[in-house]
Amino acid sequence: xxxxTQSQPxxxxxxxxxxxxxCTYDTSxxxxxxxxxxxxxxxxxxxxxxxxxxKQQNATENRFSVNFQKAAKSFSLKISDSQLGDAAxxxxxxxxxxxxxxxxxxxxxxxxxxxx
Amino acid sequence: xxxxxxxxxxxxxEKRQSVAFWCNPISGHATxxxxxxxxxxxxxxLIQFQNNGVVDDSQLxxxxxxxxxxxxxxxxxxxxxxxxxxxxxYLCASSLDGGGVRAFFGQGTRLTVV
Numbered sequence: 602x603x604x605x606t607q608s609q610p611x612x613x614x615x616x617x618x619x620x621x622x623x624c625t626y627d628t629s630x631x632x633x634x635x636x637x638x639x640x641x642x643x644x645x646x647x648x649x650x651x652x653x654x655x656k657q658q659n660a661t662e663n664r665f666s667v668n669f670q671k672a673a674k675s676f677s678l679k680i681s682d683s684q685l686g687d688a689a690x691x692x693x694x695x696x697x698x699x700x701x702x703x704x705x706x707x708x709x710x711x712x713x714x715x716x717x
Numbered sequence: 718x719x720x721x722x723x724x725x726x727x728x729x730x731e732k733r734q735s736v737a738f739w740c741n742p743i744s745g746h747a748t749x750x751x752x753x754x755x756x757x758x759x760x761x762x763l764i765q766f767q768n769n770g771v772v773d774d775s776q777l778x779x780x781x782x783x784x785x786x787x788x789x790x791x792x793x794x795x796x797x798x799x800x801x802x803x804x805x806x807y808l809c810a811s812s813l814d815g816g817g818v819r820a821f822f823g824q825g826t827r828l829t830v831v
Contacts, residue, residue: 704773705760707760
């Protein structure tokens, strides 16, 4: 069974600084997707960034980038120039590629605080 | 584009009572998911629909939980009877198709069972 592990329950960063959130996963599949979702107090899960496992190039979305290490099964999120609005719960998630069932498997989350 | 709509936002019930949650996915999205998010944990899939058929309900406690998606659009999740451990946020999500296609989430229903 696939699992996702986030070992940092809480992180804190100063405004305008850079922070990295860690995620490791376990799977026997070779093709899959990895995601970082943001969950603010409104509870709505918002997609931050997505990585296809077959792509060697790390995904980037403006101030957000990932470090995808397939062999190590590691998928970290780097937030540059942190802003107050980045404060939220961040979830790493895994989704297998193809097949009839394609559920997202989430980690336990990292609560990010941004200090002004 | 309208997002995924869920109601109610909050619900408080006593144990052994019943409760129902409603979800209206984004128009045209074939896949609909219900996730349960217990405080301090990541969301866990309860059930996945493809149109109006069930694709995955392996983690749905079928003795007390039920869900339906009539006409492949709206969906209702019901709990009867509720237990204290059912206190959680229930998130609905939809996507054009399953897999790596982007899933859009609603704002969830926070259920408290007392």
